[in-house]
Amino acid sequence: MGERVAFIQTNNIQAESPDAIAAHLHASASRGSDRLKGPYLHFIVSFDAADARAGKVPDDVQREIAGKVIERMGLAEYQGAIFGHKDTQNPHMHFLFSRVHPETLRAWDNSKCGARLTEIVREVAREHGLNVSRSQEQGAERISEAEYHEARREGRPPFQTFSPEQRAEIRGQTLPAFREATGWADLTERLQAQGLRLGMAGKGSKAALYVYSDTHKAKLSDVFGKEKDIRTGKLAERFGQRFTDYARESGLDAPERPEKGADHHRALNTPRRAQTLTSDDYSAEYARRQAALDAAVRERNVFQAQAEQQRTAEAAAKEASQTVAAFAAKVAELDREANQSRAEFMAAVADAYADPTAARRAWEEYEAERQRAGRMAECAFKPERFGTLRGKVRAMVKDAERRKALAAIERMKKARARFIAAREQAKVARIRIPPAEHKAQEATRTWRDWTNQTGDRQEQERRLAALNENVRQKAAALAELTRDRDAERGDGGRERDRGIGWDD
Numbered sequence: 001m002g003e004r005v006a007f008i009q010t011n012n013i014q015a016e017s018p019d020a021i022a023a024h025l026h027a028s029a030s031r032g033s034d035r036l037k038g039p040y041l042h043f044i045v046s047f048d049a050a051d052a053r054a055g056k057v058p059d060d061v062q063r064e065i066a067g068k069v070i071e072r073m074g075l076a077e078y079q080g081a082i083f084g085h086k087d088t089q090n091p092h093m094h095f096l097f098s099r100v101h102p103e104t105l106r107a108w109d110n111s112k113c114g115a116r117l118t119e120i121v122r123e124v125a126r127e128h129g130l131n132v133s134r135s136q137e138q139g140a141e142r143i144s145e146a147e148y149h150e151a152r153r154e155g156r157p158p159f160q161t162f163s164p165e166q167r168a169e170i171r172g173q174t175l176p177a178f179r180e181a182t183g184w185a186d187l188t189e190r191l192q193a194q195g196l197r198l199g200m201a202g203k204g205s206k207a208a209l210y211v212y213s214d215t216h217k218a219k220l221s222d223v224f225g226k227e228k229d230i231r232t233g234k235l236a237e238r239f240g241q242r243f244t245d246y247a248r249e250s251g252l253d254a255p256e257r258p259e260k261g262a263d264h265h266r267a268l269n270t271p272r273r274a275q276t277l278t279s280d281d282y283s284a285e286y287a288r289r290q291a292a293l294d295a296a297v298r299e300r301n302v303f304q305a306q307a308e309q310q311r312t313a314e315a316a317a318k319e320a321s322q323t324v325a326a327f328a329a330k331v332a333e334l335d336r337e338a339n340q341s342r343a344e345f346m347a348a349v350a351d352a353y354a355d356p357t358a359a360r361r362a363w364e365e366y367e368a369e370r371q372r373a374g375r376m377a378e379c380a381f382k383p384e385r386f387g388t389l390r391g392k393v394r395a396m397v398k399d400a401e402r403r404k405a406l407a408a409i410e411r412m413k414k415a416r417a418r419f420i421a422a423r424e425q426a427k428v429a430r431i432r433i434p435p436a437e438h439k440a441q442e443a444t445r446t447w448r449d450w451t452n453q454t455g456d457r458q459e460q461e462r463r464l465a466a467l468n469e470n471v472r473q474k475a476a477a478l479a480e481l482t483r484d485r486d487a488e489r490g491d492g493g494r495e496r497d498r499g500i501g502w503d504d
Helices: 017-031 049-053 060-070 113-128 145-153 163-182 184-192 220-224 232-239 244-247 264-269 281-354 356-373 400-454 457-489
Strands: 005-013 040-046 081-084 090-099 197-201 208-212 214-218
Touching: 005 040, 005 060, 017 081, 017 281, 017 457, 040 060, 040 081, 040 113, 060 081, 060 090, 060 113, 060 184, 060 232, 113 208, 163 184, 163 214, 163 220, 184 232, 184 244, 197 244, 208 220, 214 220, 281 400, 281 457, 400 457
Parallel strands: none
Antiparallel strands: 005 081, 040 090, 081 090, 197 208, 208 214
């Protein structure tokens, strides 16, 4: 695991190595909205040194506390990792999470994150009978996002910011050194004796002189506040030399974290060893590979959305075609029913009338007239208007042929009613076919357009596999750059977790 990392614990990520975890987190964060600022979340939970010396915070207790913090911060459904560090007197855990929910893609709410974390840490500390670490008691982790990214570019761990109490203590201890020093070299020696040093940070108009310890830093102006004579410009006038010139002449470079051990002060005056990539080159190459990975992820996501559109269009086109076919089948069924009813009606006419031919002709003329008049049915069907019925009636007694004719009349009525119903329903169905056909044509055209853009299902699977492989290669190239950088620095990969930003 390394001298620095005690344990790694993941949340909703099937990975173990820092590189693989970083790739997972990047893939998750890349799925968020383009409007989301700060898709990563990073915070630290630190334990009191007294609890560590008493053996109250072994790895298993830290893991349990990490689970509680994740649950109470509302991060249980999000993807992330916890890195337990043991390189200081205060054991601490780095929480690295993607703020993008892996399923809903909604961003985790980071409002008042520091206050929420402070309260949760206090609760958990009480539950486990632990002290509250001073850094946690004072609120949020004192590492700014700018410092984090600057540290990552320079290939070093980030410095925390001195608390107001710590700055006041430093001011009281070092004020005589600043007042009595005769030059930058003299001041440097006086500060080194107290475990402190000076260094420039920032670029251009934002460059400022800082006071550094092993793990913390603060602007000179923030440390000395109202002591207006302890300022970069005032000291340069007094010493007759700018600090940047002194640092360049003395072989000092941008601030580095001092080495651990009794001789860490000696490292202050030792120039950094040459590396294959300078900080600027590394930063530029990291930005290039990060941009390439972002572009690959966007390309993959865009194609996935297009493929989904193609499949949706395909389903819509098939549904529209099925609707047209259903209407056509309904019309055909109603036409068959109407023809069958008409045939039954004509058969009944032959049984009911003495002159079936004249009766059929009269009935057809009657129906044609009613259609022209727009009348579909009538309250009383009068069969005598179509001709003379078969059989005779003597003394109000119907003979057998007349009774057969009257039974045929009843069949005519029922067959005519079915015929009219089927005919009208078929007319309505026919009216609905043209709009359905137009909709089907439009849906089919859209489907074809999307298919021309994305290919069919088989082609989509091939392209998506290639795009996923491209994302994998870009992520691997980015991880390889970080790994190579660590190897050049001699870290053995112990600090790869610093490659993820936070929004705290």
